[in-house]
Amino acid sequence: MDSTIFDNAAGCLPDECFKTPPDLGIILGSGWGDAIGSGRDDVRISYSDIKGLGGATVAGHAGEFVMFERDGKRVAAWCGRRHRYEGVGWEAVVMPVEILRRMGCGAVLLTNASGGINAALRPGDFVIVRDHINLSGDNPLVGERRGEWGERFPDMSEVYDRRLSELLHAGANRLALRAMDGVYAYSTGPCYETPAEIRAYRAQGADIVGMSTVPEAVFAKACGFKVAGLSLVSNLAAGISPRPLKHEDVVEAAARAKPLMKDLIDDFISRL
Numbered sequence: 001m002d003s004t005i006f007d008n009a010a011g012c013l014p015d016e017c018f019k020t021p022p023d024l025g026i027i028l029g030s031g032w033g034d035a036i037g038s039g040r041d042d043v044r045i046s047y048s049d050i051k052g053l054g055g056a057t058v059a060g061h062a063g064e065f066v067m068f069e070r071d072g073k074r075v076a077a078w079c080g081r082r083h084r085y086e087g088v089g090w091e092a093v094v095m096p097v098e099i100l101r102r103m104g105c106g107a108v109l110l111t112n113a114s115g116g117i118n119a120a121l122r123p124g125d126f127v128i129v130r131d132h133i134n135l136s137g138d139n140p141l142v143g144e145r146r147g148e149w150g151e152r153f154p155d156m157s158e159v160y161d162r163r164l165s166e167l168l169h170a171g172a173n174r175l176a177l178r179a180m181d182g183v184y185a186y187s188t189g190p191c192y193e194t195p196a197e198i199r200a201y202r203a204q205g206a207d208i209v210g211m212s213t214v215p216e217a218v219f220a221k222a223c224g225f226k227v228a229g230l231s232l233v234s235n236l237a238a239g240i241s242p243r244p245l246k247h248e249d250v251v252e253a254a255a256r257a258k259p260l261m262k263d264l265i266d267d268f269i270s271r272l
Contacts, residue, residue, distance in 0.1 A: 001143060005052040005091040006098045012050045013099070017043055017067060021104030022076040023272055026265070027096050029112035029212055030247075031232065031254020033079040035261040036066065043067040053082065053095050065096075071270045076100060083212055085190040090140040094219040101148070107164065107226040109268065110216055111261075113250045114208035115237035117198055118182065121207065123236065123253050126264065127182040128168045129160050129229025132214050133206055136188045140215045141222055150222035159221045164228035171267030177260055182207030184231060186214035195239025209237055230264070232257055 010018075028035060047053050047063040064079045078096040082088050100108060110129075116122065145152045165181070172179035185201045187193060189211035193201070201209055208231055220227050234253035235241055254261070 001091050006095065008051040009053055009095055010099055010102055013045065014043060018103050020074060023073040024075050024269060025100035025105045025108040026075060026077040027081055027110050027216060028077060028079045029081060030250050031113050032111045032261060034258055035265050036077050037262050041066050041068045053092055073269050073272055075269060076103060076105060081212055084188050085211060093215050094140050097216050097220045101223050108220050109228045109230060110213045111230045112210050112213045113234040113254055114210040114231040115235050116208055116233040117202050117237050118207040121233050123233055124257055125233045126172060126177055126179040127208050127231040127233060128165050128179060129184045129231060130181040132184045132186060132217065133204055134186050134214050136186060140219050150224060154222040156221060159217050159227055160229050161226040164226055167268055167271040168228060168230055170271060171264050174267060175263050177264065184213060184229065185209040187211060192245040193238050198237045198239050208233060232261065
């Protein structure tokens, strides 16, 4: 990856973003853009004003960087993400994590919308990511090694931090939400998976499937972050769902779950 792209992007953010390290970074996936609620923002910047990132092109992604205070915690939130299937380089995909690293942030919550594979899941459920399967055959760490991005061969035996996952579970229990641990299967997209692929993913141990999160999680873990993953099951996967899959269903499911998503993130921030 080209570090000058990250240098240029960081230069688009005000200096105050780098003076006090955030207690938490959040990357909000499809439909999660409003989950941080509203209030006093210290910083709010459109993605289109950040060089090398570019505006979000997918419905359900607001495309704004927001920094705010809540419950005595400083939070840096990326409302929307770039995906590999958009034709952008790895720099745009992992840029939110790299900017958080440069801010001195040490913990990141990655959220997404996913298709349910596990028979126990139904739309509107939450899955706290325990592990993942990278089905893409690609990795953002391929290429020149840079010391600030960790070791050449970083350990991935525990990508998702146990303590942060426990905090998410505690919040889900308090709010009486349907939530379970699960394994997230990552495919590049943009097409949805075939029924045969979903059967194969299930055989490999996947509970949910989606087109994001894993690149950021891998990069963040390599850089020394504590990582948490939280998914909203927006639909049942191909071959399980009785009807064809549409992105509009993802957006609609997130809209229905919006109050719960906000409450769960608020609870998580308060427990840090």
